[in-house]
Amino acid sequence: MTHTAQAIHAPQIKIPATYMRGGTSKGVFFKLSDLPEAAQQPGAVRDQLLLRMMGSPDPYEKQIDGMGGATSSTSKAVILSKSVSAEHDVDYLFGQVAIDKPYVDWSGNCGNLSAAVGPFAIANGLVDPARIPKNGVVEVRIWQVNIQKTIVSQVPIVNGHVQETGDFELDGVTFSAAEIPVAFMDPADGEGAIFPTGNLIDELDVPGVGKLRATLINAGIPTVFVNAADIGYIGTELQDAINSDIKALAMFEAIRAHGAMRMGLVSHIDEAASRQHTPKVAFVAPPADYTASSGRKVCGADIDLLVRALSMGKLHHAMMGTAAVAIAAAAAIEGTLVNLAASSEKPGDEKHGGEKRSAVTFGHPSGSLRVGAEANLVEGRWHIEKAIMSRSARVLMQGVVCVPGDSF
Known part of the structure; x- marks a missing residue:
């Protein structure tokens, strides 16, 4: 009896992650330090990791073999770390993962997921515990790395933990949750003018x-x-x-x-x-x-x-x-x-x-x-000076995401 030799494939790796809704979007949130070492720096390795994690590129445009939800609102990744700036609590990097193409777009921010950054940062030790009240509101100052701008989030706290449930209703989200006011400071993207051509029309x-x-x-x-x-x-x-x-x-x-x-x-x-x-x-x-x-x-x-x-x-x-x-x-x-x-x-x-x-x-x-x-x-x-809106956010799942080890 003969046996057919089987190819040896790399096992899956497990990466700590949290799946969160923020506003009318949802995405996979990582602490920078939890990523594989080669993916802790910008570049092809990080992009390949996020693409495979989401299930992209997928010619079927379903992202069945990944965490993505086959829409632009649900094919998103967030990488957070303690801020290197004394004026901010957390550095926030956003990646829009393409569904049917092999690229991750780092050219802008996600305003909806910005509402989830504060709650994640607090729950994962990225905000100084001394600043978190037992009950009340903590102001989380976020440095948005993609566009080099400040976002200020007001996160409600109950019994020392982020309050996620509440009666705030947001059109586009079926269920109510706790309200999180978010202020986008000096929101002109990068260092550019509000009107790049100098014209209103x-x-x-x-x-x-x-x-x-x-x-x-x-x-x-x-x-x-x-x-x-x-x-x-x-x-x-x-x-x-x-x-x-x-x-x-x-x-x-x-x-x-x-x-x-x-x-x-x-x-x-x-x-x-x-x-x-x-x-x-x-x-x-x-x-x-x-x-x-x-x-x-x-x-x-x-x-x-x-x-x-x-x-x-x-x-x-x-x-x-x-x-x-x-x-x-x-x-x-x-x-x-x-x-x-x-x-x-x-x-x-x-x-x-x-x-x-x-x-x-x-x-x-x-x-x-x-x-x-x-x-x-x-x-x-x-x-x-600033733009303000109220959103909500909620943890949907937390644990690890599994990615084939030979995919990045």
Whole structure:
């Protein structure tokens, strides 16, 4: 009797990790020191580890053999460590893991998962225990490594532990939880200007679309805003109306790519394809009644404007936290397309040029969200002091993730 020789494969390795929801996203959280030594530094090894952990690249676009949930909102990784800065508690690095392509995009932040950073940091010893009250609120100062900015999170504490349950409701999340106010300080991405072109409204010449007015803003995350009416929409669309339309997705990608060029994020239009996480592209419209994806009726009288945003090539089911920061910033500045949509009674009614706003409530596919920002004109340039919103976060699972040892 003969025996067929079997190939010897490396066993799986086990890495301590926590699976968390933050806002309307969820992802796998790691302490930097828990990663394999070769993955503790940026580079190909770290990227390969995260790709295999998530189950990417997957031509089926399901991420069945990994932790990813096959959407941009659920294919995310976070790496945290004690901050090297005396002014911050924790350093926060975010990776957007592509689903069907072999890359991890490190070019921006995740505003939703930012709400989970404070709770994770407290629970995992990254915040000085002396600063944590038995009951009350602890302010966690976060250094966002991707965009080199400060985020301040107010985390509720009960009996010395993070309070996760509560009655705060967030549209796009089925169950209530504890409220976590998050402030994004000076949220212009990197060292760039709020408006990279110096204009509140630019004109993009997009092949197949034509000349298109756009607000190109660099707050929270670089974002390209266009008017819904200019591209054939009304602003009340839900995911299926966009994501099932191949021509529409191609149009939005073309708009995004040309916006990236104008913002100076890429040097050639083809480079945008390998920078999917940024910029975002969104379309805005004046308020109107619609039915959210949950079936709940959203009354136009209760919101200031409509916003729909795309992430990683698909219409987002709610709103990315960083894009919400961009919305807050743009709404606070008179004359942007976002501000004008919030100030108009009907599409195209921009005769009054907008009005100053410190906060807006906008409608998105899952419901509505209130965001605020403080904007000031300093020496001829707009500056956003901070943008504020409330989110929630919760630990879903903690333990270890298993990754084949020969995959990175």
